[in-house]
Amino acid sequence: MVRRAGGALLAALPVDRQGGQALGAQLYVALRDLILSGGLAPGARLPSSRTLAQDLGVSRTTVVGAYERLVSEGLIEARVGAGSHVAQVLQGDLPPTARPSTPGPATPGPAVPPAPRLSRAAAAALKAATARDRLPGAPGAFVSGLPELDAFPMAQWARLSARHWRSQRSAVMGYGPPGGDPALRAAIAGHLRLNRGITCRAEQVFVTAGAQQAFRLIGSTILNPGDAVWFENPGALGARNALAASGARLVPVPVDADGLVVEAGLRQAPGFRLAFVTPSHQQPLGSVLSLERRLALLAAARAADAWVVEDDYDGEFFFGRQPLPTLQGIDRGGRVIYVGTFSKSLFPALRLGFMLLPEALVEPFSAVLAAAGPGVPAVTQAVVADFITEGHFATHIRRMRKLYAERHMVLRTEMEAALGDRLTLMPCASGLHTVALLPAGLDEGAVAAAAAARGLHTGPLAQYAIAPLDQQGLVLGFGCLRPSLIRRGVSGLAAALGDVAARG
Incomplete structure (x- = not known):
């Protein structure tokens, strides 16, 4: 059994040395309130009296006195050789905290907090969200969006992970480059060239914490509140909520057997700022955007000086005829932002995605990501890079x-x-x-x-x-x-x- 060396970190307990109340009494009240509010869960180990005294800069006698009082009240238990712990008998028995919103005596039960004041963007995102917008947790008929996890080559993954965890600590435990690990960016670019027919440089690839972060970055970098965004109707839930959070005006463009109906989008919003499409496998209907529609969409984007987001969320898994070229692969005007994810091709817990940007957007997004900071652990990126380059991914x-x-x-x-x-x-x-x-x-x-x-x-x-x-x-x-x-x-x-x- 692994033993925690120091117990919970309690250095922020309020101790007022200038007040009139004794330090021991202050410490007792602070610990009692922390336990009764659920801040320390039943069974949680407290730091030793010596450790807490050092953390707070008080005498050990002060801490021992507070602990003894809590023990006498049954709030903590002192175990020989195991330290002090929050009493297990408190499990499920903590009284509700009443916080009345108006002056007067407290009433039993928790009070209903007032509705928070949110930004217009957040309110739009909440309105766009649905009660069913939940990510799948476990397999079941007919859960969608979850790959077959039992078929994943865990042995190779574990070997690669162990290799990197044995490497220099600064390489796996520090902050990585904001745009992503150069080795992973190069591996993704190579994979896209070979498997998706996309000509690109590694510097155009930006690693993100899943496709959702990519959509949020695109929305916050390109869109202003009220900008018109062509969006497939029906369309992808996650992208819809991410773009709505930017305050954009989502324009529902119908989808038929050939994909997005470009003519309908032009009738509704010819001056659109961005179009979101899933051309390889429309989400959710499954249709493939025809070549004629692809060319029409690119022409419309050029005419409107707009961008196109190509979400290729599961384009790796075609099992019919050879798929059509990607939108990005046939774009000659530098209008397409290609977004990919490893949630389907590897596993969702990675929270790993990427954007392939047109040359004109590389510098702006580099600045945005530099300000935001890295979003994916360096070791995760390094393992995926090796997984691709060593052939396991293919x-x-x-x-x-x-x-x-x-x-x-x-x-x-x-x-x-x-x-x-x-x-x-x-x-x-x-x-x-x-x-x-x-x-x-x-x-x-x-x-x-x-x-x-x-x-x-x-x-x-x-x-x-x-x-x-x-x-x-x-x-x-x-x-x-x-x-x-x-x-x-x-x-x-x-x-x-x-x-x-x-x-x-």
């Missing part, structure tokens, strides 16, 4: 493409057999999820609620929309589901549809 991607293709086929086969006359699966050639369209007259909210009652995770299309949609459907993840779980999930979904039908 091997893992090939394996996962095959695995996801097999699971998609299982889902399609099971759905057609059990629900082919009630649900229509959208075409899908990549990624970790697909969409099942509902027939007219069937409410997606009711179906999702019935599915949730049976332990299923389905996402109604409406939660991805910022304007009403003409179709209703459910987002079904399959990437993290083994075939047996997919089959059980389809059976549960069929039963949920029966529950809705029975209620009329």
Whole structure:
């Protein structure tokens, strides 16, 4: 069992040497309040009387007296050879703290705090957020956005991690460059050249703490409050909330089988400042932005002097025909900001993403990131760089493409057999999820609620929309589901549809 050497750090306890109250009494009151407020949890180890006396600059006798009083009241326990700990009997028994908002006697139970005053940007972000905007925690039918974690090559990862933790401490424990580890930036640039057909320099790659930080940086650096942003409708939840937080005006642009309808965007906001698209695998519908639409979008951006954010969140995992070139790869005007993430291709806990910026934005973003400071631990970046350059990343991607293709086929086969006359699966050639369209007259909210009652995770299309949609459907993840779980999930979904039908 690992023993904590010094107990909790309590150097900030208020001790007023100029006041009239004895130091021992002050210390006793401060510790008592800290324990009763939950600041020290039941079982938490207190520093020794000698250590606390040194931290606070008081005599050891003063600390011993305060500890003895707390022991006599049952708030702490003194254990021979183990020090003093907050009493375990306090678990769950702490009284609620009443903070009345108006003068007068306290009433039982916690008071409702007043609504905080927020910036307009924060209020917009809260309004854009939805109750279902939660990141998946564990596999389950039909959780979307979560890769298959059991297939990750942990042995290679552990070996690389151990190598770097044995290296010079300053290399893994200090602050890294704001734009990212040069080795990782070079590795990402090399991967993009070979796998995605993107010509770029390592200096154009900026490492971020996940794609979400990239979207927030883009919004805060490029957008002013009220700027028009073309946004796919339906579209990605996380990016929507991040861009809304900048105060931008999100313009809902419809999506069809060929992706973003550029003509509709031009009708609504020809003077747009930025367009957000997921061209390789539209989130959530799964369509691929056609080459004609890609060229039209780039032409519209040039005419409006606008930028385009290409979110390639799971473009690595195509299992149909060879994918179309990326928007960034065919952009000749320097308008596309390419955003990628390792949350799907490796694992979400890395919190690692990147931006590939046009040359014109390299200097401004360098300044912004220098002011913000590094966001990803140096050792994490170093391990990922080696994982890519030593070939483990490419091997893992090939394996996962095959695995996801097999699971998609299982889902399609099971759905057609059990629900082919009630649900229509959208075409899908990549990624970790697909969409099942509902027939007219069937409410997606009711179906999702019935599915949730049976332990299923389905996402109604409406939660991805910022304007009403003409179709209703459910987002079904399959990437993290083994075939047996997919089959059980389809059976549960069929039963949920029966529950809705029975209620009329």
